[in-house]
Amino acid sequence: MLAVLLAFTTAAPARSAPPPPRTVSAWLPYWDQEAAYRNALAHAAQIRTISPFWYETKSATRVDGHPGAGERRIIDGLHAKGIQVVPTVMEQLKPGALAAIMTSPARRAEHIDALLAVVRSRAYDGIDLDYETIAPTPDATYKAVRAGYAAFVTGLCARLHAMDKQCFATVTPKTPATGRVWDYEKLGAAADRLRIMAYNLHHAEGEPGPLSTPQWYDTILATATAEVPPAKLEMGIPAYGWDWTVGSKSRAQHVTWKDAEALRRKVKAPYALDEASRTPHFTYQDGTRRHTVWYQDARGTAAHLSALRKYGVPHTVLWALNFEDPELWKTLADG
Secondary structure: OHHHHHHHHHOOOOOOOOOOOOEEEEEEEHHHHHHHHHHHHHOOOOEEEEEEEEEEEOOOOOEEEOOOOOOHHHHHHHHHOOOEEOOEEEEOOOOOHHHHHHOOHHHHHHHHHHHHHHHHHOOOOEEEEEOOOOOOOOOOOHHHHHHHHHHHHHHHHHHHHHOOOEEEEEEOOOEOOEOOOOOHHHHHHHOOEEEEEOOOOOOOOOOOOOOOOHHHHHHHHHHHHOOOOHHHEEEEEEOEEEEEEOOOOOOOEEEEHHHHHHHHHHOOOOOOEEOOOOEEEEEEEEOOEEEEEEEOOHHHHHHHHHHHHHOOOOEEEEEOOOOOOOOHHHHHHHO
């Protein structure tokens, strides 16, 4: 009896189950292709998918490549490390042009054929759609555009799956006040991954402030996980920031984490992490103009990941490779 009691009292305390493994995907910018590619290879053990930012839709039947698109050396090198290559197709069509494609069954079918031609052109593992011009669709037409885009993604994913390829859809955040043009439920049912661009809470054309906050992440994920299985979600995290000229209506300047930190040291600004948003920021003077810079680093991201843990979302996607704080990789590995 004593032996049993001793065994009971000295046993190690029960431990909770470890969190699910976190997978990292990332977009690879074509304008920094070689350095970003080397960065991907250096962190291959953590990376599930690389999406080279390689293609742009010009019309229903035309999809063009950016400089360096489809470079086989990069595709083969990533595959050799066990990384999926799922290129991104973006668009910058004139207002209403993408909506016109999405609301026409015939033009949707044409566009699906054009995208499948891209997938067949190389040893790709699928395709990622980053179609953003429908986000500000007017009230009178957003329901039709919403339904048309969901039908388009559903049709594209079915064709890709028949080819044993992956289908990703990248969307802006949906909250009670934003993102209604996205039918998360139908997109999530059709796609292998729904990627949420959880950044630009404060954007280049707006007032200065953090790109994201833990509270905003909580709101985004409360909405998303009510409509999409958490395992299908990839939460987009920023590795960049904006440099605003205070009092100016001009567009803020984009800065990577590397740019922002180099600038902070150059102007001798102290490092400061905003308590509410857990986002680094600083101000500096450029002649008569005062600037404020908000960006994101590993320390801030660590605080934001608590929302992902809360909602059981293990997957992240980084915008973008070679923008980031090097410590971010450890932060993501720790979850």
